[in-house]
Amino acid sequence: MTGPTRPMCVLVGAPGSGKTTIGQSLAQALDVEFRDTDADIERLAGKPIPEIFVDEGEEHFRTLERAAVAAALASCSGVLALGGGAVLAEENRAALVGHRVVHLSVELPDAVKRVGLGAGRPLLAINPRATLKHLMDQRRPLYAEVATATVVTDGRTPDEIVAEIVALLKP
Numbered sequence: 031m032t033g034p035t036r037p038m039c040v041l042v043g044a045p046g047s048g049k050t051t052i053g054q055s056l057a058q059a060l061d062v063e064f065r066d067t068d069a070d071i072e073r074l075a076g077k078p079i080p081e082i083f084v085d086e087g088e089e090h091f092r093t094l095e096r097a098a099v100a101a102a103l104a105s106c107s108g109v110l111a112l113g114g115g116a117v118l119a120e121e122n123r124a125a126l127v128g129h130r131v132v133h134l135s136v137e138l139p140d141a142v143k144r145v146g147l148g149a150g151r152p153l154l155a156i157n158p159r160a161t162l163k164h165l166m167d168q169r170r171p172l173y174a175e176v177a178t179a180t181v182v183t184d185g186r187t188p189d190e191i192v193a194e195i196v197a198l199l200k201p
């Protein structure tokens with residue numbers, strides 16, 4: 031008998047840590063499905079995340095996100111990337127217990143370079159550097175709480191990061 035479906039690996043981390051990019055290439059390297067809760071939310075809502083924030087607000091986005099996290103944890107058998115703010119909800123942190131959760135860590139300088147002017151990330155639309163610093167300070171303990179492993183991404187290429195996670199996942 032097979033057990034319940036669960037992701038091989040869930041990626042958490044700040045915006046710009048590389049969850050979406052690394053998740054895609056990790057899934058390709060492992061030849062498994064890739065899921066990203068942000069993409070799931072956009073598909074279900076029928077519009078991009080910035081429009082959800084403008085039309086319905088962040089709270090509504092977080093409600094959609096809690097549902098997307100629960101659904102993805104129950105149905106994804108490959109690599110699952112969460113949105114950077116998913117760890118804010120205690121419900122999501124509780125749902126992550128028992129899963130293999132990799133925190134892609136990034137410090138402010140690399141995160142700022144990677145998110146640029148914050149296009150596509152409504153929370154970073156105004157003063158991305160200061161907002162990112164605030165978000166990262168607030169969330170650092172939450173990423174640490176849910177993570178079963180941390181992989182440093184600063185100054186490293188996606189290929190190096192993927193190789194480290196592949197090695198981590200080896201039985």
Ligand SMILES: Nc1ncnc2c1ncn2[C@@H]1O[C@H](COP(=O)(O)OP(=O)(O)O)[C@@H](O)[C@H]1O
Pocket residue numbers: 043044045046047048049050051052114144145183186187188191
């Ligand atoms: N290790 C890395 N080195 C350089 N650029 C990266 C790295 N990881 C991601 N990026 C780039 O940073 C940007 C944000 O990455 P993304 O995967 O969307 O992050 P997240 O999903 O964590 O917000 C993308 O343009 C991506 O190509």
Ligand SMILES: O=C(O)C1=C[C@@H](OP(=O)(O)O)[C@@H](O)[C@H](O)C1
Pocket residue numbers: 043044045046049050068079112113114115116150151152153165
């Ligand atoms: O940090 C956040 O609160 C958010 C991060 C985004 O995902 P990424 O971390 O993939 O950019 C996306 O879920 C939304 O814009 C909110």
Ligand SMILES: [Mg+2]
Pocket residue numbers: 049050051068111112113
């Ligand atoms: Mg992403």
